[in-house]
Amino acid sequence: MANIKVYVPRDTTACSLGADSVAVSLQHYFSNNDIDCEVVRSGSRGLYWLEPLIEIETDSGRIAYGPIGPNIIDEFIAAKFWKINKEHWSYLGVVDEIPYLQKQQRVTFARVGVIDPLSLSDYENHFGFSGLKQALDMSSQEIVSQIKDSGLRGRGGAAFPTGIKWQTVLDTKSVQKYVVCNADEGDSGTYSDRMLMESDPLCLIEGMTIAGIAVGADKGYIYLRDEYPLAFSVLEEAIVLARNSNFLGENILDSGKNFDLEIRLGAGAYICGEETSMLESLEGKRGEVRPKPPLPAIKGLFGKPTVINNVISLASVAAIIVNGASSYQNYGVNRSRGTLPFQLSGNIKYAGLVEIPFGATLKDLLYEYGGGSRSGRPLKAVQVGGPLGAYLPESQWDTPLDYEAFASIGGMLGHGGIVAFDDTVDMCAQARFSMEFCAIESCGKCTPCRIGSVRGVEVIDRIKAGENSVKNKELLLELCDTMVTGSLCAMGGLTPYPVRSALEYFAEDFESGS
Amino acid sequence: MSIDKEASREEMVLAIVSKYKEIPGPLLVVLHEIQQELGFIPPEFIPGIAEGLNLSRAEIHGVISFYHFFRSTPAGRYTIQLCRAESCQAMGSRELERHAKKSLEIDFHQTTADGQITLEPVYCLGNCACSPAIRVGDAIHAHVGAESFDAIVNELISEKVEVKN
Numbered sequence: 001m002a003n004i005k006v007y008v009p010r011d012t013t014a015c016s017l018g019a020d021s022v023a024v025s026l027q028h029y030f031s032n033n034d035i036d037c038e039v040v041r042s043g044s045r046g047l048y049w050l051e052p053l054i055e056i057e058t059d060s061g062r063i064a065y066g067p068i069g070p071n072i073i074d075e076f077i078a079a080k081f082w083k084i085n086k087e088h089w090s091y092l093g094v095v096d097e098i099p100y101l102q103k104q105q106r107v108t109f110a111r112v113g114v115i116d117p118l119s120l121s122d123y124e125n126h127f128g129f130s131g132l133k134q135a136l137d138m139s140s141q142e143i144v145s146q147i148k149d150s151g152l153r154g155r156g157g158a159a160f161p162t163g164i165k166w167q168t169v170l171d172t173k174s175v176q177k178y179v180v181c182n183a184d185e186g187d188s189g190t191y192s193d194r195m196l197m198e199s200d201p202l203c204l205i206e207g208m209t210i211a212g213i214a215v216g217a218d219k220g221y222i223y224l225r226d227e228y229p230l231a232f233s234v235l236e237e238a239i240v241l242a243r244n245s246n247f248l249g250e251n252i253l254d255s256g257k258n259f260d261l262e263i264r265l266g267a268g269a270y271i272c273g274e275e276t277s278m279l280e281s282l283e284g285k286r287g288e289v290r291p292k293p294p295l296p297a298i299k300g301l302f303g304k305p306t307v308i309n310n311v312i313s314l315a316s317v318a319a320i321i322v323n324g325a326s327s328y329q330n331y332g333v334n335r336s337r338g339t340l341p342f343q344l345s346g347n348i349k350y351a352g353l354v355e356i357p358f359g360a361t362l363k364d365l366l367y368e369y370g371g372g373s374r375s376g377r378p379l380k381a382v383q384v385g386g387p388l389g390a391y392l393p394e395s396q397w398d399t400p401l402d403y404e405a406f407a408s409i410g411g412m413l414g415h416g417g418i419v420a421f422d423d424t425v426d427m428c429a430q431a432r433f434s435m436e437f438c439a440i441e442s443c444g445k446c447t448p449c450r451i452g453s454v455r456g457v458e459v460i461d462r463i464k465a466g467e468n469s470v471k472n473k474e475l476l477l478e479l480c481d482t483m484v485t486g487s488l489c490a491m492g493g494l495t496p497y498p499v500r501s502a503l504e505y506f507a508e509d510f511e512s513g514s
Numbered sequence: 515m516s517i518d519k520e521a522s523r524e525e526m527v528l529a530i531v532s533k534y535k536e537i538p539g540p541l542l543v544v545l546h547e548i549q550q551e552l553g554f555i556p557p558e559f560i561p562g563i564a565e566g567l568n569l570s571r572a573e574i575h576g577v578i579s580f581y582h583f584f585r586s587t588p589a590g591r592y593t594i595q596l597c598r599a600e601s602c603q604a605m606g607s608r609e610l611e612r613h614a615k616k617s618l619e620i621d622f623h624q625t626t627a628d629g630q631i632t633l634e635p636v637y638c639l640g641n642c643a644c645s646p647a648i649r650v651g652d653a654i655h656a657h658v659g660a661e662s663f664d665a666i667v668n669e670l671i672s673e674k675v676e677v678k679n
């Protein structure tokens with residue numbers, strides 16, 4: 001039998017379900033029994049209810065089985081799965097034909113789950129570094145114009161056009177400039193940055209290098225949250241690989257251009273995902289938000305012009321260069337162009353990563369992909385866009401997933417996190433948590449954010465206790481208004497959104513004794 | 515702590531400081547490495563760090579107190595980070611949190627009486643597709659309920675016995 005490749009994911013969630021142990025069992029079995037199978041540690045496809053998902057390479061595509069946890073590994077091996085056992089209960093057929101995956105348009109995530117994240121040859125065989133090579137033959141302005149024309153908007157939350165940001169940095173004269181990747185991914189219910197970094201780290205490195213070449217920066221930093229130990233080690237290895245093959249460092253691919261990068265770890269502060277707080281943190285200081293202006297693009301890290309982009313924004317760049325701006329811009333609706341990797345989480349049956357063009361509805365995601373709640377009970381509320389995003393009731397789930405459409409209903413797409421709750425959720429407790437989280441994570445600069453959030457918790461407690469309910473609800477809304485108008489950044493400015501939406505759409509949960 | 519041990523700890527801290535003092539914005543990098551080595555950042559070394567990095571003691575205090583991850587006192591042998599964020603809430607982390615505190619007989623930021631386990635809150639581990647999540651060392655656990663929490667704790671505690679044998 002020819003050497004057969006067996007793929008076992010190595011991403012955090014797959015490992016949290018036992019993928020490492022499964023891989024070790026398979027390796028032992030194959031070597032002890034002289035079976036010519038090679039275990040490759042790939043990334044994850046993001047079909048998390050099927051993890052650990054095992055794939056076998058065949059002439060007709062990769063055949064998948066899942067979920068194969070350590071508790072059933074002996075039985076799985078006994079079924080001789082590597083000879084393609086269609087009768088086994090875990091047999092899923094050709095992985096690309098699983099509807100959840102087949103229906104998606106994986107543009108930024110094209111390689112995620114497919115390749116060995118730490119194989120340069122795998123990466124290059126899947127168009128890796130083609131974007132960089134093309135970019136090295138382009139002028140700075142040509143690269144920036146491509147990104148502008150693609151319609152790419154920042155995927156970290158604020159959705160600012162990436163090309164325009166790059167143009168500002170390009171146009172600002174300075175000997176030293178920086179590219180900073182925001183890999184703080186603090187939003188609850190989100191994990192696309194983590195997946196990309198763990199499953200296709202070279203894609204981020206390539207995107208940052210293209211950004212550096214485009215704006216004239218020779219140094220990059222990845223500000224990575226401390227909560228992602230696996231992403232850290234994978235990225236570190238990938239940087240060394242890229243450097244050793246001259247995709248990073250001095251005189252990249254004999255182009256005369258230099259770019260190198262370094263990872264810096266955060267230390268458990270949500271606010272450090274806010275870009276100016278992140279710059280302070282990178283400079284080794286308390287993560288206090290800076291007033292804007294000056295824009296970081298003009299006066300950023302160590303006072304120098306700095307491109308700051310989210311992981312997914314940067315990871316989208318190489319594909320835009322390779323396939324052309326118009327191919328990216330052809331996806332999507334209105335002013336939301338391209339694709340967004342949505343992340344389904346919380347109480348949802350089929351939780352996972354869904355990369356699709358803008359324009360579908362929340363309902364499509366929750367039911368067509370998500371399959372409804374995991375508990376089997378009716379879904380009641382959905383929080384989109386992280387802890388600062390509004391809670392949406394069923395009546396809003398037909399809203400198209402488009403930045404402006406969401407803004408018009410007081411919501412936000414943010415980083416694409418979708419957290420589902422079933423009907424056992426107490427929305428008053430969720431509102432209280434939003435205030436509590438703001439109190440814990442506030443950088444402390446503005447009184448409405450720092451003190452208002454603490455008062456918010458107290459007022460919600462009083463409402464729930466039935467004390468002067470009408471008056472206290474009014475007080476809560478006033479407090480929200482003060483936070484919205486008197487906060488320097490979106491931490492204090494947006495915390496009222498989940499609070500107000502909970503009160504507006506789920507008022508019954510705020511009755512005492514409910 | 516013996517004088518020797520204290521002296522070697524101080525040497526280690528100063529070595530870390532001098533290793534990084536030339537890089538731009540070194541303080542967080544230095545604090546991370548000290549905590550990695552010692553488990554916390556002993557306040558008595560702050561003057562040395564301040565001098566080495568040319569910063570004031572107040573600045574260093576300010577940074578340590580700003581970031582949730584940095585600690586000024588030792589943690590237990592193991593630290594369990596329990597996710598309190600929304601996706602985990604949707605799958606029962608509030609109950610898990612109550613259970614963890616009750617069964618360990620501690621609150622967040624505290625260490626069990628036998629010095630084994632410190633319980634810390636965390637706000638998302640990126641494991642939201644399989645909530646609730648906890649982290650112990652670099653290992654992340656999925657779908658954690660009261661029963662699996664106890665099993666994880668028991669395994670940690672019995673590991674200690676094996677190590678000592």
Ligand SMILES: Cc1cc2nc3c(=O)[nH]c(=O)nc-3n(C[C@H](O)[C@H](O)[C@H](O)COP(=O)(O)O)c2cc1C
Nearest residue numbers: 154155156182184185186273274275309310313490
């Ligand atoms: C409180 C707060 C937290 C944020 N957290 C993150 C984060 O974790 N990751 C991220 O990419 N952007 C985050 N942002 C948005 C950044 O400030 C910034 O807009 C983004 O990094 C820019 O990159 P992009 O244009 O590619 O999205 C946060 C913003 C705020 C106000």
Ligand code: SF4
Nearest residue numbers: 443445446449489492
């Ligand atoms: S709104 Fe809150 S987090 Fe933002 S700058 Fe003000 S105090 Fe800091």
Ligand code: FES
Nearest residue numbers: 597602639641642
């Ligand atoms: S919300 Fe708990 S792991 Fe993300």
